[in-house]
Amino acid sequence: MSALIEFKNVYKIYQSGEVEIRALDDASFTVEKGELCVVVGQSGAGKTTLLNIMGGIDRATSGEVSLDGAYVTDFNKKQLTEYRRHDIGFVFQFYNLIQNLTALENVEVATEMGEDPLDPAETLASVGLSHRLKNFPAQLSGGEQQRVAIARALAKNPKLLLCDEPTGALDDETGKHILELLTERAKNTDMTVMLITHNSVIAEIANRVIRMKSGKITGVDTNEHPKPVSEIEW
Amino acid sequence: MVRSPTIRKLIFRDLRSSPGRFLAIFVMFALGAGFFAGLGNTAPSMRASADIYLHETRLADFRLISTYGWDSADVIEAAKLPGVESVMPRYSFTAKVARPDGIPSVFSIKSLPLNTSENSTSYLNRLVLKDGRLPAKSGECAVDAAYAIEIGDELTITDEIEGAEYGMIKTKTVTVVGKVDSPEYISYARGNSSLGNGEIDSFLYLPPAGMDSAYYTEICILMEETHGISAFSDAYKDIVDSSKDLLEDFALERAELRHRSIREEAEQYLRDGEADIATSEEELRDGQAEVDDGRAEANREFAKAKSDLQAGEQKLADGRAEYDKNATGLADGEAALSDAKAQVEQMKLLLQTLPPGPEHDGLAAQIAGAEAQIAQNETQLTMGRAALEEAAATLDAAAAELSRGWASYDSERWAAFSKLDDAQAEIDDGRTKIEDAKTDIAEARQDLDEMDEPEAFIFEREDNAAYSTFEPNAARIASLAATIPPFMFVIAALVCLTTMARLVEEHRTRIGTLKALGYGRGAIISIYLFYAIVCSLAGSVAGILAGINIFPSTIWFAYEGLYALGEFKLELRPAICLIALVAGVIVTVAATFASCYNEQRSPAAVLMRPRAPKAGKRVLLERATIIWKHLNFNQKVTMRNIFRYKKRLIMTIVGIAGCSALLLASFGIEDSIRSMADRQYEDIYHYNIYVMLKDDADPGIVKNELAVFGSRDSLSVSETSCTLLNGEINTNGFNTISAFVPEDAAELNEYILLRTMKGEPLSIENLSSGDSGAELPGVFLTDKLAAHMDVGPGDSLTIEDSDGNTAEAVVSGVTLNYVGAYVYMNSEAYENVFSKPPQYKSILMKLNSEYVDRVDEAVTEIMAIDGVEFAYSSSAMRELVFDIAENMDVVIMFIQQMSVMLAIVVLYNLININITEREREIATLKVLGYRPREVFLYFFSESSILTFIGALFGLLGGIVLHRQVINAIASEDASFPLRLEWGVLLLIAMTVTMLICVVVNTIMQPKLRRIDPVSSLKSPE
């Protein structure tokens, strides 16, 4: 069985005047189904770019990206929308909840259109928010909001969950809870999780670690025995 | 304002970077200021253009007319009156004129002054030559440029003439040498006359050489003080009013003088005639005596001649008798002679037998003696015969002489007597003539004794119907200029407020940074003030420039169909433009302050941090669980979003409401204006023809003649002009108020439907007559009049007739009416108010089925009836009123276009702000996999619901605005219906508003599409 995700010689080049910025420079790697894959690198290394291209909200300049055999790089706009709709779950650094909707409704926004969604309330319960269903984002803490965001991504029951620095805006303790939630999901379901962090310590919890620098993949490590989140320290 | 060049640069970069924002404020203020300045300058420009035309053509302020005309002394005296600048005497009358094709038209005919040169001061009412030249000699004329006739064509003035004598025109057939516009005819209506169907079709001007008359029919007067004053100003009215008294006195005095001199002249003439008759009678008497003498003399002479002749006759007869006697004697003598001869022979025989002897001898002697005797007798007889023959000749001559004498006697006698007879006949003739002359003089004297007292009339420009409608039309536009634009400014303020609030919100961090850098509050506010003022001022200036260039001239050209007043001249009122600018700035400043104020209060540290997201809230609707449960998820989201930002919700609703109110109001105004004529002449007036009788006509006879046209008995009515007083309030501003009395009160509602504003019928029959004395006579007032007088049912007021007599009456009802001002009452009440019985001089009639489709023919035929002063059909009036009202259309069209544009800008701006504010939300939805259509609907459902709610409020507001505008544009005697087919109008206005919403949303779709899902990753602002 081939890899779930495959990046092949992917370039993302920003041309601003004379200067050429290679946000991705010949990136190639694979990720297996059900893995928790962490992308690490310094700020500006091209992690977000990589994730966006994977998530179908940005396009590569050249190269091939495929998910489960489908070539994302070949998709037209419409196909990209459908791809995001059905295959991808996104968790943002700043949660991006709709302020005007309750926690439950924020999840429903996603499930309303999914093909095989999970039950929103149950999903929220599974991230430990069964008692906050009717609260608005402003009434929730950052961690709780991020959990709602995760629930929103999970409820769509996507093939791939993409998280761009989900702990970036959270304090350590809360961040850990979020990470625990994500690792637990990756372990217990066949959902694949890609998680971005600039904190290399977090890499220890992953099945696979992709290291980046200046748009280049500097190394892909597989970790037979990832550490539980509770054991890491930063 | 903003001193730092860097900050200024920043502002201009802001302006450039968000053209949508700039445009929103720009367009709103351009519309508001443009509409205000444009409409505001329209009425002054209309008046100014008209004034220039009136000034250049030197239109007379007054026309003086007397029933006996004016002579040159009157003209000279008029010119000497204080305040009079110039006078122009002329002839003016109406006549039927036959065109080359023989079709007669009714023309108003006037004479030109002798000197029509540019610098002639006495050339008033100057013609504007459109083609050809002015008439110079008898047989030439200049004709109405609007009349279809060519230069060189001939017109024939017929003897169907009014206001002058046919003999005054030298040459009846005149050749058209010029086509002209006349300042006396600024509207296409040419006036009325009693000729033809009552309408004057056209006008023509004759040179003075074409007229032959000892007197003029009118004097045109131009006053000194009216120079340089607008004819539509109060100052002009004041001058005219004060001069009018003077002129009235003058005119009456001169008319009386003229009347007296005409009378004296006539009397002198009569006296001369009588003297002539006396002389003639004397002469006749002498003549008669002569004839009588002649006759006696002749008789005498001829009698003598006759007797002479008869004597001659006698003599002749005597002669004849003598002759006969002589002839007989002669014959006897001859017989005796023959006897004697025979005896002698016997004797001779005897002698022979007788012997000689004595006997013989005796015998012989005897024989000899006898023979001697016989010879002697024979001689004698011969002589006698000769004498007899001579006598016969003499007798014949005498007889011939005598018969000649008889003949000459006869002829002479005949000649003499026929001469005498002729003389007698002549005398008899003279007698008859004198008798005739005597009767003539007697009649003339009677006429002179019965000669009418002189009357003088003064007409001012206001009496020209076209002038009296021009000013209300201009005033109506001025009212619109005052009612609508403030509304637009409010909407502009709203747009400015939301836009600036959004800008300040976007600049939160920048404001914080600037504050941290040490910029003061004022300095920062001034940045945004500067920004907003730049946008709004640019808009106002552009709007004003466009407005003053588009509105006044376009409206003027639209009115050209109604008025011919020369060239358009833009009369700018700087004050109005300045008000538009200042209003724009004030509105902008206020709105910007309001939007900056809250932000400004927060300390820099708070501002630099991202704004805490606005907490979501349960909306009221959720409490209504039953409804909420039935909404699907998307509907719930929409509801939440709608009610999320109360401020934006209110802004949007108010903004849309404003636009749809304006839209509905403009549809309503259009409808009101267009339906006014129909409401008055079809819903209220149910008669077809209004007939006005001559003063001396017998209504009974005329009514009999009218019977062939009517479907039923016609209704006689009396119309008397009056004024109303209620404390300080009076009706001086009204053209005329008629006290209207039907002869048969029960019939009135068949012809004129009196109803209250609520539609309840009013009956004039049951009005109190005021007979008992305890109660006042009851009257019905037309609504606008009642409103003006500030009276309602039950209130009393004072009615004053034209002679200044006053009486109290009570208002028993207010009746719906649109055109004119009336006081309806029954005849008893009339008598109690005016202390005299009403004079029924007008007749309202409904045409029968034969004539009802041939109204114009009926009018012409009715006009031809003796005793009819004039007649008009209500359909013709309806058309006239409609045409005048219809000219408001172009203004209404502007309002409609404005409100559509406003709606577009408001919606565009609000949707635009909504989208930019929620870019992250949209990006997030896109990342979640929302399809473009779903994203569009997510927004569209929100804005369309808001638009719908806004439009609902707006439609309510529109009805109120409509009422306000209609009240503003109503003049004293013309108002417009408020009750309309609102259902249809609401539907149209709603549809248009929703359509605009769909269009704007569709326009915004690309903007939604362009939002990059990647932007969802940005940190919240």
Ligand SMILES: Nc1ncnc2c1ncn2[C@@H]1O[C@H](COP(=O)(O)OP(=O)(O)O)[C@@H](O)[C@H]1O
């Ligand atoms: N829209 C853009 N235009 C130009 N350069 C960009 C753009 N987006 C990202 N980059 C550049 O691409 C590089 C990679 O950025 P990014 O993927 O966001 O890095 P990371 O997430 O690892 O911090 C950076 O150097 C950044 O400056």
Ligand SMILES: [Mg+2]
């Ligand atoms: Mg990043």
